[in-house]
Amino acid sequence: MREIFIERRDRLLRIAIKENKVLTECFIEEESFEPLPGEIYKGVIKNIVPAIKCAFIDIGHDKNAYMYINPKDKSKSLKKGQDILIEVTKEELGDKGAKVNGFISIPGRYTVINNLNTGVSFSQKIKDENFKSYIKDNIVFPKDIAVVIRTNAQFVDVDIINEEIKKLYATYEDIYTKFNYTLKPKKLYGEGGIIYKILRDSINGDTASIVVDNPSDYNIIKEYIEGKPDINIDINHYEGHRNLFDYYEIEKEILALRNHRVPLGCGGHIVIDKTEAMYVVDVNSGKNVSHKTMDKTAYITNLQAAKEIARQIRLRNLSGIIVIDFIDMKYPNHRAKVIEALNEGFYGDKNKTVIYPFTDLNLIQIARMRRGKNIYDYIEENCTECSGRGTLLKLSYISLLIRNEILKVDAENRINNIYIEINNRYEEAIKGNIIGFITEIEGLDKNIYLNFVEGTEYFKVEPLIFINQIENVKRYKVEI
Template sequence: MKEIFVERNGSVLRIAIKKNNKLKECFIEEDSKEPFPGEIYKGIVKNIIPGIKCAFIDIGHRENCYMYIDRKFKNTHLKKGDELLVEVVKEAIGKKGPKVTNAVAIPGRYCVLNTLDNNISFSQKIKDERVKDYIKQGIKKPEDAGLMIRTNASKVTLEMINEEVDFLNTTYKDIKRKGTYSLKPGLLYRAGGILGKILRDKLDEVTTKIYVNSEEDYEEVKNYITNAKDVNVFLQIHREELDLFQFYGIEGEILKLRNNKVQLNCGGYIIIEKTEAMYTIDVNSGKNIKGESMRKTAFITNIQAAEEIANQIRLRNLSGIILVDFIDMQDEEDKENVFLKLKEGFEEDKVKTVIYPFTELNLVQIARRRVGKAINEYMEEACHCCNGKGNRLKLSYINLLIRNEVKKVKENNNIKNIYIEVNDGYKKHITEDIISFIKEIDSLDISVYLKFTQGEEYYKVEPLLFSNQLENLKMYKIYG
């Protein structure tokens, strides 16, 4: 049983996926006006650097994007000043601009329209040759584009596939028309953002419920599932005062992802660390003393760790190079079983992941394609108090949590005064724009008393009910 939770709070959209009541994946999207993967732009080549086989493309954003020059992309003929359609494949990272490609693809539920080739290809999960032949013979492929047939296509009629192909082709022609007649570089097409991607990639026959908290998302999801004949899912709009993630206990589970230590049922644990070049995951036996021998203890810990590592990588959206240091095992069969358990954890993962066999040092290397940011990048920022050596929760995330607490207080009482404590590390940013802070925590209709404190707690929210409280705390009043 799979459930999808879609919570929109202001400019932040968060989507959580639970399977058998266990949090499996979490996605966050901020409306930051930054180029987002899947978006298609009209671009102009501003510069080409042959030494690194890279072109820099102006898409109307404040910084240029970069694009690799390669024969397989059929873009080696490009020169400065050329206009072209590009698709964003990676968000900006630090000072590095977004990555784009001229291999523009328009995704649907049953197929993907590819503009770089003119072929028909199939998902590796479609293995029945009769199904492939049936689709090849009956599909109405556009003359100037190729198609990649997705796994879901094997579950619906050929008529439905052709309807989607026609829709994707119409969309592509519209994008080309806009690109031809627009005078400046800029955005031409959005693929529905992270919500559209989740509906296309994660909604399947085992999905039983989708919860949303906004009318806009309700209508979008309703329209999608009405046309997706291969699913039967119950859609519910959340109308409680308490936010969706708090109501279903997801907020606490997300905050746990800030911990680098994850306990295993056997008593062992894993440690997840980020370095400049990669992620490292260390497996420790901890309190696991149940095994009859060292070999048994190591195997039990490693097999549980393998399952949890796959879960944590997907849940935290870790990418790039991931190095796993398992407890030493000498038996080749034990190694093979642990390796297979690790691979099993990525079978339903849509992100391309390659797992390399054990090295002589009992290390396993994982390479996972980057799709969006890791969850911590949305939640944390460098802590200036320790010169960037540590991380703290982002102020925007603190504001979201405070807003949830304020709504909870308002729900239970007719409260007109709220007392808030926030770690003084956030003082400078809050006091620079008090009104924006008040808006962020949805408190324009009440009086707010704010005190900055030292200590490990990031925030606290309490109602003020009595006149003596208001008198004692009047020096902290910042609004109302």
């Protein structure tokens, strides 16, 4: 059973997905004017560097986008100053601009159309040859585009598929019209944020409910689901006093993702570390001593680790090269089962993931395409006191957690005096914009007593009920 939770704050949208009560994916989108994957732009080629086979393209943002030149992009005749229609495939990262392609694709729930090729193709998850033959005989689409039939198309009538293609092609033509009549680089098409991608890509036959706390998002979801015959989902508008993620205890699970060590049910554990070039996962048997042989212990630990590693990679949105150091196994069938567990763990993952066979050193290598930022980018920042070698929670996330605690206190009993202890590393940033901080934690209508303490992990929030409590901390009162 799949459950989707959607929480919106002023500048932040967070979406969590649970499978059978276990958190499997978490998406976070900050309000930003940066180009996002899936958006389509009119660009102007500013420079071509043959040595690295790359074109740099002005798309109307501070940073030029970049595009690798290859036959797929039909880009052999690219020239400096040329107008070009492109689609963003990766967002900006550090000093690098967005990565783009020289062809465009427009996704729907049942199909995707693109101008890279022509003809009909099918999702690799569709195995039914009779269905494929039926679709090829009955599908209607313009011959200047390619149509990819998605997995969800198996559960609806072909007329619904044809109707969606018709709508997608109308959007495609509108994009080209704007491209021809637009003089400057600009965005021509965008889905309007991650919520539409989740509705399109993450709702399936197992989805039982969606819980959402924003009225506008509730209406968007309700409108999207209406008229979709393969969707039967309960949509619940959460109107509680506390934050949605806090109420459903998702916040605790997100905070736990900072832990490098993850326990396994068998008594073993995995350790996830990041190097400059890759992520490294180490598997340890730990306290798993319940089996009579080392071979059995290694196999059971590795099997549980494979399932948990796949979940952690998706949940943390790790990408690039990931190397897993499993415990040595000498039986080929044990290795095959571990790889099978990894593959099952990535079933339904929208990020392209390739799992390579075991090496002689019992290592597994995974290559996972980057799609959005990883979870650490949203909740952590580099620590300035250790030359960037360590990390600490972002002040924006600390503020969110403190706000949750204050709302929780308010829900139980109206309290006007709140004492907060917070690590002194945040002192300069908070005092530099004290009104902004108090506003963020929803403390403008309260007396806030703020104490910066060295060595405190995260923070502490304490309601002040008695007069002697207030007297003891009065020197910390924030005056606005």
